[in-house]
Amino acid sequence: MLKPQIQAFFExxxxxxxxxxxxxxxxxxxxxxxxxxxxxxxxxxxxKSADLIIxxxxxxxxxxxxxxxTHVHADHLSAAPYLKAQxxxxxxxxxxxxxxxxxxxxxFNTGSSFAKDGSQFDQLFNDGDRFQLGQFQIQVxxxxxHTPACITYLIADxxxxxxxxxxxxYGTARCDFPGGDAATLYQSIQKIFSLPxxxxxxxCHDYLAPGRDNYLNETTVAEQQQENVxxxxxxxxxxxxxxxxxxxxxxxxPRLILPSVQVNMRAGQFPPADDNGVSYLKLPLxxxx
Ligand SMILES: [Fe+2]
Numbered sequence: 001m002l003k004p005q006i007q008a009f010f011e012x013x014x015x016x017x018x019x020x021x022x023x024x025x026x027x028x029x030x031x032x033x034x035x036x037x038x039x040x041x042x043x044x045x046x047x048k049s050a051d052l053i054i055x056x057x058x059x060x061x062x063x064x065x066x067x068x069x070t071h072v073h074a075d076h077l078s079a080a081p082y083l084k085a086q087x088x089x090x091x092x093x094x095x096x097x098x099x100x101x102x103x104x105x106x107x108f109n110t111g112s113s114f115a116k117d118g119s120q121f122d123q124l125f126n127d128g129d130r131f132q133l134g135q136f137q138i139q140v141x142x143x144x145x146h147t148p149a150c151i152t153y154l155i156a157d158x159x160x161x162x163x164x165x166x167x168x169x170y171g172t173a174r175c176d177f178p179g180g181d182a183a184t185l186y187q188s189i190q191k192i193f194s195l196p197x198x199x200x201x202x203x204c205h206d207y208l209a210p211g212r213d214n215y216l217n218e219t220t221v222a223e224q225q226q227e228n229v230x231x232x233x234x235x236x237x238x239x240x241x242x243x244x245x246x247x248x249x250x251x252x253x254p255r256l257i258l259p260s261v262q263v264n265m266r267a268g269q270f271p272p273a274d275d276n277g278v279s280y281l282k283l284p285l286x287x288x289x
Contacts, residue, residue, distance in 0.1 A: 003156050004136050006202065007056060008217050011035040011049045014076040014256065015205050017217045019160060020053055022062050023134025029057060030066035030133050031089075032153060032160050033204055036079040036268065040259060043281075050079035054086055064089040065133060069264070070162025070204060071150040072100045074177060074257040078268035090122035091267050094142060096149035097124065101265050103178040108262055108282050113272060120267035125151055143192065145185020146173040152192060158200045164188055165201060167216050168223055169209035171230035172240075176248035182241040189224075189231050197222040258283055 007020040014035065022029035031053055037046040057064055064087040067080045071094065080091045101116040118124045123131075127142035133155065141152040146163045153160040163173035164185065172189070175182040192201070199221045206215045209229075226232055231240055254260075259281050263270060270279035 001157055002135070004133070004158065006158060008202070009049065009053055009056075010206075010215060010217070011037075011076065013037070015207050015215075016073075016076050017202070017204055017206065018049070018053060019202060020056055020062075021133065021155060021158075021160075022060065023136055026134030027060070027062050028065045028134035029060075029062040030068055030138070031064065031083060032068045033070055033073070033162070034067065034079040034083055036077040036082060036263075038077045038256065038259060040256060045077065047079065047082055050082055054083070057087060066131075066138075067091045068153060068160075069093040070152065070160060071147045072097065072261060072264045074260050075205075075254045076256060077260055077263045080268035082268075092123035092125055093118070093121050093267070094140075094149040094151035095124040095126045096142070096144065097121065097265070099148045099179055100261075104261050104265050107178075107284060107287065110271075114266070120265075120269060127151075141191060143188035144179075145175055145182065145188045146180055147177055148179035150188070154195070154199075157196070157198065158202060159192065159195060160202045160204075161192060162204045164192060165224055165228065165231075166203055167206055167209065168219055168227035168232060169212060169229060170207060171228060172244065173205075174248045174251055175244055176251070182244040182248075183237060185244070186231065186237045186240045193221055193225050195221050197225070253288065 005022045009018045016035050018034050019032040035049040037048050067083050067089045097118045105116050125140040129140040130137050136155050139154040143150050143152045143164045150162050175185050201219050203217045262281050273279045
């Protein structure tokens with residue numbers, strides 16, 4: 001099978017993997033799940049992480065066609081608008097983003113200036129959609145559960161699964177965000193498990209499972225099926241839901257969820273500037289008690 005080139009970029013502050021996927025023949029490339037560096041104490045953003053990917057693209061003379069998100073991330077800001085301004089390309093996300101926008105428009109009381117129709121993105125993908133990256137076709141799988149809009153991008157033998165799965169020794173992502181659902185995540189993972197056993201799975205995060213000191217980002221369907229500590233070895237849906245629900249009840253809100261969601265639901269754009277030209281993020285007080 002013809003395979004695309006895949007380069008992983010690890011952002012250590014939020015434990016996020018971004019990917020540069022390219023077709024060596026046509027030089028077309030896509031970036032999956034980029035990171036805009038953000039310091040919540042100062043409110044400053046930086047493009048150090050995004051610039052590393054831009055440098056790799058320029059070095060290889062690649063043409064950026066797609067800037068893809070697997071979901072609205074709750075732990076880091078997306079660098080999609082910066083990447084688009086620098087190199088062009090279209091920003092894409094799952095069509096169910098509208099559900100996420102509905103919920104968080106209310107949380108942040110965004111008013112009528114914020115469209116809840118996904119129009120901030122260039123492309124909204126539905127389950128089964130296919131689009132081209134050079135000689136490769138990327139297939140979209142809707143894999144909700146962590147969020148209602150999560151999608152997996154399948155290209156040749158590689159699947160970018162976002163936060164559906166973590167490395168086998170770490171398990172799965174939480175399902176307690178608005179619109180998240182453990183049983184739905186289980187079903188989405190079964191969809192991923194129905195791919196060929198040797199399919200390579202690329203993680204969006206690695207948080208180091210106890211006893212492991214090297215960050216990892218790649219595994220296979222077979223490995224996950226056998227070894228995933230949450231859903232492997234034939235664990236039933238009921239057992240998974242019980243385990244996931246119990247674990248989620250013990251988790252704190254992610255450190256950057258409020259800044260991240262406000263920016264990422266706008267396709268990475270900052271909220272409209274105030275009359276002094278400065279963009280502000282909101283912090284709802286006592287809403288999530
Ligand atoms: Fe996530």
